[in-house]
Amino acid sequence: LTASCVLDPTAVVAPVRRRTFGSFVEHMGRCVYTGLYEPGHPLADEDGFRTDVLALTRELGVTVVRYPGGNFVSGYRWEDGIGPREGRPRRRDLAWHSIETNEMGIDEFARWAGKAEVEIMYAVNLGTRGVQEALDVHEYVNHPAGTALSELRRANGAAEPYGIRLWCLGNELDGPWQTGHKTAQEYGLLAAATARALRSAEPGLELVACGSSSSAMPTFGAWEATVLEHAYDAVDYVSCHAYYEELGGDLGSFLASAVDMDHFVDSVVATADSVGARLRSKKKINISFDEWNVWYMSRFMAREPDSEWPVAPRLIEDEYNVADAVVVGGLLISLLRHSDRVTAACQAQLVNVIAPIRTEPGGPAWRQTIFHPFAKTAALARGSVLRTGLDTPTYETARHGEVSLVDAVATHDGHGGDVAVFAVNRGQSDPVELAVDLRLFDGDLRVAEAWTLADDDIRATNTHDEPERVVPQPTRLLSLDGRTLRVVLPPVSWSAIRLT
Ligand code: AHR
Known part of the structure; x- marks a missing residue:
């Protein structure tokens, strides 16, 4: 997907x-x-x-x-x-x-x-x-x-x-x-x-x-x-x-x-x-x-x-x-x-x-x-929120009708030049490859940090005995070439990527 x-x-x-x-x-x-x-x-x-x-x-x-x-x-x-x-x-x-x-x-x-x-x-x-x-x-x-x-x-x-x-x-x-x-x-x-x-x-x-x-x-x-x-x-x-x-x-x-x-x-x-x-x-x-x-x-x-x-x-x-x-x-x-x-x-x-x-x-x-x-x-999240139109598959829900499989928003800090992208994959079975087109930004951006929260066990919790069971892991980055960032969003996941 x-x-x-x-x-x-x-x-x-x-x-x-x-x-x-x-x-x-x-x-x-x-x-x-x-x-x-x-x-x-x-x-x-x-x-x-x-x-x-x-x-x-x-x-x-x-x-x-x-x-x-x-x-x-x-x-x-x-x-x-x-x-x-x-x-x-x-x-x-x-x-x-x-x-x-x-x-x-x-x-x-x-x-x-x-x-x-x-x-x-x-x-x-x-x-x-x-x-x-x-x-x-x-x-x-x-x-x-x-x-x-x-x-x-x-x-x-x-x-x-x-x-x-x-x-x-x-x-x-x-x-x-x-x-x-x-x-x-x-x-x-x-x-x-x-x-x-x-x-x-x-x-x-x-x-x-x-x-x-x-x-x-x-x-x-x-x-x-x-x-x-x-x-x-x-x-x-x-x-x-x-x-x-x-x-x-x-x-x-x-x-x-x-x-x-x-x-x-x-x-x-x-x-x-x-x-x-x-x-x-x-x-x-x-x-x-x-x-x-x-x-x-x-x-x-x-x-x-x-x-x-x-x-x-x-x-x-x-x-x-x-x-x-x-x-x-x-x-x-x-x-x-x-x-x-x-x-x-x-x-x-x-x-x-x-x-x-x-x-x-x-x-x-x-x-x-x-x-x-x-x-x-x-x-x-720094600077300004950018309008983030997504081309994404959808799925049917009982409560909200047809919804986007992926949701995302981006921010851009005019001062530092940083761009941050926040994205969720709501799907329960498949990873989604997200492509973020950055051609409209000046200069080459590189990934400064990228975090994903996901787990094979989506019911896993942090507890008194295991307080670090669930922590963000590095996002799977596929590429940042031709000014397009490609990342993998695992099923039931949230990710944050900062580019500088
Ligand atoms: O946050 C718990 C409760 O939820 C608050 O007291 C109340 O304002 C709301 O209904």
């Missing part, structure tokens, strides 16, 4: 957005506690942060981290997590039926984010709270000094404001499971009022209104339209959330999950633009794809109802295999392809909870399979 594409350095979609490589830390399960924070662990630093997790976070190439939820945030009181630890209350977390000890709060998270070298994307509670509490947390984190809450932050040890620019106006309020669930009308009015108030405090903020929690929601489309009719002028982004899993043994559809993500983004862009047109607005609303990943959600839904209220229980610690990593690589291709409108994205989540990084309490941290396509894409 063969596939081909012609790359043109002038066919630019948009710049590669560094915020595409975002992640998500929720107070859920063991993401925070025994994930990134574990005082007493042999590798914990003076703040109780696991230095192995910090190092892996930097290696992953994460640029921005959404915090503190998620469903959790819709019942969260931010002020529970500030001040002396001994005085902090233990609270019920209704979202995850857990006890929140509040040992970690915004001050600790800001310190962690500094060490991890990531930007903070802060989500306010618009489930059980409203405009005033959003203004309060903003005053605490961003107001320089001289007011009650900014002085409280300074008294708590942070002389300088955190300068958080990117704010989520609540989380998944379209979902009936959400504490404080709202209709689109109710939420649209609240999001607009909160956005306007926050902007009066600090005009330069970037504000994200909640879109649908998935494109399968019955209110999908109508929700975005109604919310934006109220909040169009006041916000900059609408969010998308999507989780994928192999359902009923249908691997072919699962491997083509990016087709669904493409469709989701295109639908939300069309909806936002149609509201903009009706409002006669010149402004464009961008997409913050601030929760996406593979999540075996059907297993989670099938669990026994919770009766206990544990602290940091093991929740949705999915163990990812090779096929999952290929899907994650494919989803990153979709996000990059939409860089004209998807200008922020967060893989959910960072540690332990459906995460690229796994830890054991008191034990090691390791890279799940999905770590690798994320880390390599974050490292190699």
Whole structure:
């Protein structure tokens, strides 16, 4: 089988957005506690942060981290997590039926984010709270000094404001499971009022209104339209959330999950633009794809109802295999392809909870399979995203109809001159020879590095006992002559090639 594409350095979609490589830390399960924070662990630093997790976070190439939820945030009181630890209350977390000890709060998270070298994307509670509490947390984190809450932050040890620019106006309020669930009308009015108030405090903020929690929601489309009719002028982004899993043994559809993500983004862009047109607005609303990943959600839904209220229980610690990593690589291709409108994205989540990084309490941290396509894409995607039209065989799927066998996207760094190609072969039986025509680039390009994630056992995983079972291997390069690069994409594989 063969596939081909012609790359043109002038066919630019948009710049590669560094915020595409975002992640998500929720107070859920063991993401925070025994994930990134574990005082007493042999590798914990003076703040109780696991230095192995910090190092892996930097290696992953994460640029921005959404915090503190998620469903959790819709019942969260931010002020529970500030001040002396001994005085902090233990609270019920209704979202995850857990006890929140509040040992970690915004001050600790800001310190962690500094060490991890990531930007903070802060989500306010618009489930059980409203405009005033959003203004309060903003005053605490961003107001320089001289007011009650900014002085409280300074008294708590942070002389300088955190300068958080990117704010989520609540989380998944379209979902009936959400504490404080709202209709689109109710939420649209609240999001607009909160956005306007926050902007009066600090005009330069970037504000994200909640879109649908998935494109399968019955209110999908109508929700975005109604919310934006109220909040169009006041916000900059609408969010998308999507989780994928192999359902009923249908691997072919699962491997083509990016087709669904493409469709989701295109639908939300069309909806936002149609509201903009009706409002006669010149402004464009961008997409913050601030929760996406593979999540075996059907297993989670099938669990026994919770009766206990544990602290940091093991929740949705999915163990990812090779096929999952290929899907994650494919989803990153979709996000990059939409860089004209998807200008922020967060893989959910960072540690332990459906995460690229796994830890054991008191034990090691390791890279799940999905770590690798994320880390390599974050490292190699530079400069501009190029329109990457592919000539590829197709196959039939139950969920998405006829889909491309090979999917790919390329980036070009005008400064370094590097070209990077990211490609997946969704086929389950045959390798595909991919030919990339580079004749439109000046000078001779050579392959600087080329990585492929594939395995004879597509169900292979990385575990505590075998943490390096699945790692990227050198891509099988056939040739780079006559200005055409030829590589082999094994079945169920993800590859990244950097040319310089
Ligand atoms: O990431 C896990 C959960 O998925 C988040 O808390 C919620 O926003 C989404 O439904």
